[in-house]
Amino acid sequence: MSYRRSFLMEERLADNRQRILKAARALVAEGGFNHASIAAVAASAGLSAGAIYRYFPSKAALFVEVLTSAIDHEIAILQAIAKGAGDVTCRLRGCVESFANRALEGPYLAYAFIAEPAEQEVDEARLLGRKRFGEVFKSLLIEGVEAGEFPAQSVDIGAACIVGAFTEALIRPIAPRAKREGRKELVEGIVAFCLRAVGATISGRKAGRGVRA
Amino acid sequence: MSYRRSFLMEERLADNRQRILKAARALVAEGGFNHASIAAVAASAGLSAGAIYRYFPSKAALFVEVLTSAIDHEIAILQAIAKGAGDVTCRLRGCVESFANRALEGPYLAYAFIAEPAEQEVDEARLLGRKRFGEVFKSLLIEGVEAGEFPAQSVDIGAACIVGAFTEALIRPIAPRAKREGRKELVEGIVAFCLRAVGATISGRKAGRGVRA
Amino acid sequence: MSYRRSFLMEERLADNRQRILKAARALVAEGGFNHASIAAVAASAGLSAGAIYRYFPSKAALFVEVLTSAIDHEIAILQAIAKGAGDVTCRLRGCVESFANRALEGPYLAYAFIAEPAEQEVDEARLLGRKRFGEVFKSLLIEGVEAGEFPAQSVDIGAACIVGAFTEALIRPIAPRAKREGRKELVEGIVAFCLRAVGATISGRKAGRGVRA
Amino acid sequence: MSYRRSFLMEERLADNRQRILKAARALVAEGGFNHASIAAVAASAGLSAGAIYRYFPSKAALFVEVLTSAIDHEIAILQAIAKGAGDVTCRLRGCVESFANRALEGPYLAYAFIAEPAEQEVDEARLLGRKRFGEVFKSLLIEGVEAGEFPAQSVDIGAACIVGAFTEALIRPIAPRAKREGRKELVEGIVAFCLRAVGATISGRKAGRGVRA
DNA sequence: CATGAATGAGAATTCATTCAT
DNA sequence: TATGAATGAATTCTCATTCAT
Numbered sequence: 001m002s003y004r005r006s007f008l009m010e011e012r013l014a015d016n017r018q019r020i021l022k023a024a025r026a027l028v029a030e031g032g033f034n035h036a037s038i039a040a041v042a043a044s045a046g047l048s049a050g051a052i053y054r055y056f057p058s059k060a061a062l063f064v065e066v067l068t069s070a071i072d073h074e075i076a077i078l079q080a081i082a083k084g085a086g087d088v089t090c091r092l093r094g095c096v097e098s099f100a101n102r103a104l105e106g107p108y109l110a111y112a113f114i115a116e117p118a119e120q121e122v123d124e125a126r127l128l129g130r131k132r133f134g135e136v137f138k139s140l141l142i143e144g145v146e147a148g149e150f151p152a153q154s155v156d157i158g159a160a161c162i163v164g165a166f167t168e169a170l171i172r173p174i175a176p177r178a179k180r181e182g183r184k185e186l187v188e189g190i191v192a193f194c195l196r197a198v199g200a201t202i203s204g205r206k207a208g209r210g211v212r213a
Numbered sequence: 214m215s216y217r218r219s220f221l222m223e224e225r226l227a228d229n230r231q232r233i234l235k236a237a238r239a240l241v242a243e244g245g246f247n248h249a250s251i252a253a254v255a256a257s258a259g260l261s262a263g264a265i266y267r268y269f270p271s272k273a274a275l276f277v278e279v280l281t282s283a284i285d286h287e288i289a290i291l292q293a294i295a296k297g298a299g300d301v302t303c304r305l306r307g308c309v310e311s312f313a314n315r316a317l318e319g320p321y322l323a324y325a326f327i328a329e330p331a332e333q334e335v336d337e338a339r340l341l342g343r344k345r346f347g348e349v350f351k352s353l354l355i356e357g358v359e360a361g362e363f364p365a366q367s368v369d370i371g372a373a374c375i376v377g378a379f380t381e382a383l384i385r386p387i388a389p390r391a392k393r394e395g396r397k398e399l400v401e402g403i404v405a406f407c408l409r410a411v412g413a414t415i416s417g418r419k420a421g422r423g424v425r426a
Numbered sequence: 427m428s429y430r431r432s433f434l435m436e437e438r439l440a441d442n443r444q445r446i447l448k449a450a451r452a453l454v455a456e457g458g459f460n461h462a463s464i465a466a467v468a469a470s471a472g473l474s475a476g477a478i479y480r481y482f483p484s485k486a487a488l489f490v491e492v493l494t495s496a497i498d499h500e501i502a503i504l505q506a507i508a509k510g511a512g513d514v515t516c517r518l519r520g521c522v523e524s525f526a527n528r529a530l531e532g533p534y535l536a537y538a539f540i541a542e543p544a545e546q547e548v549d550e551a552r553l554l555g556r557k558r559f560g561e562v563f564k565s566l567l568i569e570g571v572e573a574g575e576f577p578a579q580s581v582d583i584g585a586a587c588i589v590g591a592f593t594e595a596l597i598r599p600i601a602p603r604a605k606r607e608g609r610k611e612l613v614e615g616i617v618a619f620c621l622r623a624v625g626a627t628i629s630g631r632k633a634g635r636g637v638r639a
Numbered sequence: 640m641s642y643r644r645s646f647l648m649e650e651r652l653a654d655n656r657q658r659i660l661k662a663a664r665a666l667v668a669e670g671g672f673n674h675a676s677i678a679a680v681a682a683s684a685g686l687s688a689g690a691i692y693r694y695f696p697s698k699a700a701l702f703v704e705v706l707t708s709a710i711d712h713e714i715a716i717l718q719a720i721a722k723g724a725g726d727v728t729c730r731l732r733g734c735v736e737s738f739a740n741r742a743l744e745g746p747y748l749a750y751a752f753i754a755e756p757a758e759q760e761v762d763e764a765r766l767l768g769r770k771r772f773g774e775v776f777k778s779l780l781i782e783g784v785e786a787g788e789f790p791a792q793s794v795d796i797g798a799a800c801i802v803g804a805f806t807e808a809l810i811r812p813i814a815p816r817a818k819r820e821g822r823k824e825l826v827e828g829i830v831a832f833c834l835r836a837v838g839a840t841i842s843g844r845k846a847g848r849g850v851r852a
Numbered sequence: 853c854a855t856g857a858a859t860g861a862g863a864a865t866t867c868a869t870t871c872a873t
Numbered sequence: 874t875a876t877g878a879a880t881g882a883a884t885t886c887t888c889a890t891t892c893a894t
Contacts (some may be wrong), residue, residue: 016857019224035330038885048859050887059885118247130381153409157402158384164381165410169345173294189370197378197410218860261876272868321867442878460757460792464864474868474880483865488663518792522698551748556807583828584807590807594769615796622792623836677889687855689891698889 017055019045024066033063033117060119067122071113071129074099078082078136088144089200093191095136100187113167132190134159139172151199160199165197166190230268237279237325240297246276246330273332280335284326284342287312291349299359302413306404308377313400318381326380340368347372354411364412378410412426442450443481451538453553459489459543486545493538493548500525504562514570515626519617522592526613527576529596539593560585567624576631577625584624591623592616656694656726658684663705672702672756684703687732699758706751706761710768713738717775727783728839734775735833739826742809752806773798780837790838804836 023044027036038059042049056062081094113130117123138159144150169190236257240249251272255262269275294307326343330336351372356365384402449470453462464485468475482488507520537558543549564585570576595616662683666675677698681688695701720733752769757763777798783789807828 014281032336037883039883049885050860053886054857076312103390153405154398154402157399160382161378161406164337164377164379166377167381168377169370169373185367185369189367190374191372192366193371193856196412197406199409248868255877262868262876266869267874348875457759458762463862465862476881477879479865480878493872579831580824580828583825584832586808587804587829587832590803590805592803593807594803595796597797611793612796615793616800618792619797619800619836622838623800623832625835676887681856688889689856690854692890799859 015131016045016047016051020047020052020055020062021066021069024062025070028063028066033122036063061115063119063122064125067113067125067129073134074102075132075136077156078133082136082140088140088147088149089195090143092137092140092198092200093195095108095140096162097187097193098128100166100170101183103167104183104187123181130163137162143196144200149200153199161197165193169193175198223395224266229258229260229264233260233265233268233275234279234282237275238283241276241279249276271286276330276332277338279337280326280330280342284345287315288345289332290315291346294355295349299357301353301360301362302408303415305350305353305406308353309375309401309404309407310370313379314396315381316380317396317400319351343376345354346376350375357413366412374410375407378407382396382406427624442471442473442477446473446488447492447495449483450488454538455491459538459548462489486547489543489545489548490551493555494553496538496588497558500528501562504559505529508562508566512571514566514575514600515621516628518563518566518570519621521566521590522617522620523613526592526596526616529593530609530612536596539632556589559589560627563588570624570626575626577627586625588620591619595619640667648807655684655686655690659686659691659694659701660708661782664702664709667702667705667751672751673762675702678733681824682731695707697741699760702758702761703764706768709751710771713741714771714775716741717772717780721775721779727779727788728787728834729839731776731779732830732834735830739805739809739829740822742806744778753760769802772802774799776801783839788839791836800836804832808832808848 020041023035023069024041027040027044039049042061043051045052052062053058056065077098077158078095081098084090085093086094113126113133117126134156136159138155141150141153141155141158143150145155169186235252237249237254240253251265252262253369254275257267258265260271265272265275269278277413291308291310297304297307299307326339326346329338347369350374351368354363354366354368354371358365358368382399446467450462450467453466465475466476467488470479471478478485478488482491503524504521507524508517510517510520512520534550539552539559543552560582562585564581567576567579567581567584571578571581595612659680663675663680666679666683677691678688680701681691684691687690691698691701695704716737720737721730722728723733725733752765752772756765773795775798777794780789780792780797782792784791784794808825
């Protein structure tokens with residue numbers, strides 16, 4: 001019974017921790033960091049405000065974890081693609097596609113990477129995250145240039161531009177409009193933009209299309 | 214005399230209004246929306262906190278105007294370049310260069326186009342501003358495709374990607390590093406990225422860049 | 427009118443500041459630092475909690491001022507007596523009497539010198555205050571020993587003991603009992619104790635009396 | 640078996656109760672009442688926070704007992720000295736020495752007799768404890784006056800002054816300075832002060848001080 | 853009996869907004 | 874019209890106490 005109980009306890013505790021993270025993530029996604037107060041997170045997680053502090057030492061720590069765990073997850077997926085098989089162009093395409101598709105599932109998740117949080121610690125985590133994103137693309141650019149797939153270029157700047165390009169394209173009011181119908185076209189458009197930008201000669205799949213509104 | 218006084222009054226009123234806007238703009242540029250309290254704006258404008266409310270119905274309204282007027286100004290400059298002389302590539306280069314250079318002068322002002330403000334109304338103004346930025350580039354893209362300078366492409370997406378690419382590249386920790394020495398390279402790198410991305414075949418050097426704020 | 431208004435304003439502001447200090451002092455005197463919350467001080471001063479922060483940057487700063495101003499006042503009085511005319515014994519007697527009498531007017535003011543406050547800054551101010559009290563007596567002791575009025579002794583320890591002796595005697599449940607009738611005897615008893623303790627050969631006025639309950 | 644178990648139970652219960660008291664005492668001694676939370680006491684006692692409430696109805700009750708038991712212990716030691724052999728002066732010296740030495744071992748425990756706790760009930764216990772301390776000295780003073788060792792004096796006031804004198808001298812910043820080297824001098828200085836204060840003609844050296852805790 | 857997660861009241865502090873002067 | 878003192882609601886965070894397990 002003791003085993004059983006402690007097992008259930010742990011279950012519930014882990015559950016609560018996840019519920020808090022999930023609630024915080026959802027609130028940030030919906031309204032940005034400014035609307036994610038401890039009280040709101042607690043209410044959304046079905047707990048009291050004080051209970052949050054059993055799981056996280058401070059509001060900043062909670063949101064740092066929200067941010068880093070989301071970024072870690074995303075980075076892991078991108079890394080797997082970036083270090084996979086195929087030519088660099090294909091892998092770059094895969095990274096952009098993958099990120100874009102997942103961002104469109106939870107349209108405002110990417111928002112958290114951009115939104116300015118009030119707490120300095122969280123802001124630092126956010127900037128670090130963006131940098132880490134950039135590094136994935138930077139590696140690909142270096143590899144592509146060395147392999148002769150891409151022309152010589154400033155890889156630092158290029159990496160930042162890629163991250164900016166697709167986060168902007170995903171977040172801008174453009175995205176919500178493209179709820180279902182246009183998603184494929186949106187993703188494909190972003191991919192095409194990025195591939196052209198890095199100077200990929202083969203498109204990795206297909207080339208750019210005509211003028212779209 | 215009554216005329217005279219009311220005229221002077223209006224002068225002074227208009228003056229105060231501008232002073233408030235200027236102070237608010239400066240504060241946002243220095244520390245983001247989160248550090249621009251009404252008290253700070255008032256002090257910086259040499260007025261009392263209460264006086265702000267004679268000119269603006271609320272803090273949100275003030276910052277909406279700060280944002281839209283800053284964006285209006287920026288847009289006007291970009292429009293002048295975009296509708297100027299020269300081929301589309303040159304003009305696109307001019308737009309990106311112009312924005313990037315001005316953003317690097319006061320890094321946080323551009324930040325304000327991205328940073329999330331507390332109030333929803335301000336946020337909406339910000340998103341609208343980004344959209345308007347995009348539209349400048351969208352026009353250029355359409356023109357460029359029609360002129361045969363750029364290949365067929367999704368111009369909506371491309372416009373958003375351009376805005377995202379250069380704002381990200383300007384804001385990322387990359388930028389501070391480039392304090393003085395690397396500024397030219399940074400701007401040139403961003404321009405090159407964007408030109409490649411839209412498929413410009415010539416580099417667009419020597420384009421009309423006469424308009425500066 | 428402008429003069430008049432600003433004058434009245436300043437009056438009221440100074441008034442409020444004093445009211446806050448007075449309210450804080452009273453609350454500390456009644457229930458110690460722990461019962462003097464910002465809310466309680468504000469209510470007692472007839473203001474909102476937020477208004478306190480127009481006059482004091484923090485709770486700690488408020489109570490540091492409560493403490494130091496009370497101590498400053500007391501020290502000034504003691505110094506005047508200590509540096510006055512007469513032999514050292516008389517002046518020591520005067521100091522103890524003076525402090526004791528004033529402490530008995532507001533019985534718990536001395537309490538603030540002893541009560542442990544929550545905030546470190548306040549605590550430091552309190553310890554400093556006690557030390558400053560001690561130094562007044564230390565000076566007297568040194569002078570007395572040099573003048574041959576007191577025998578050689580450890581003046582540091584003696585000074586601390588004097589401060590402890592009379593604050594304890596004033597604060598202990600002994601004091602409230604002695605509301606009116608016994609006040610003279612209480613003060614005289616404390617004085618006698620201290621004079622004997624420092625080895626004063628003449629009592630400064632009269633000697634100790636018989637056993638009292 | 641039932642007997643056995645209930646016996647063991649009682650053993651363990653009594654054990655836990657003592658562990659809690661000991662932990663609470665240690666925490667108060669280290670950091671004062673303000674830093675002794677129920678959670679900290681529980682953790683230090685190797686129990687859960689909830690378990691505290693099986694042994695004590697409230698935090699206040701726990702700390703009242705911490706205080707009274709510590710005082711009981713101290714009083715018992717003082718009583719043993721006060722009612723021991725030797726002249727009154729020797730015994731008074733023994734009491735002051737004994738208390739001072741023990742207080743210097745754990746400076747904050749003595750501090751607890753002075754420091755203001757948050758709860759009123761605890762504060763009352765503290766004041767009662769000080770009074771009881773005073774009564775030990777009052778008895779000695781009465782005896783000393785009757786024996787002709789001390790001059791006639793106000794014994795109530797004298798007792799309070801003695802308690803105040805040595806607690807103050809022990810707690811004041813003087814004490815920490817006297818970490819090791821100066822301890823003997825400090826204790827001797829306090830003793831000398833007190834003996835002079837009560838008018839003892841002999842120094843009381845070599846008194847019975849056999850009882851130590 | 854013991855646990856420790858959860859609560860809820862209350863702490864200090866900040867700040868947009870109002871309003872008497 | 875301009876002031877800036879005052880408000881009051883909201884913020885994060887703490888902790889004694891309770892209670893389902």
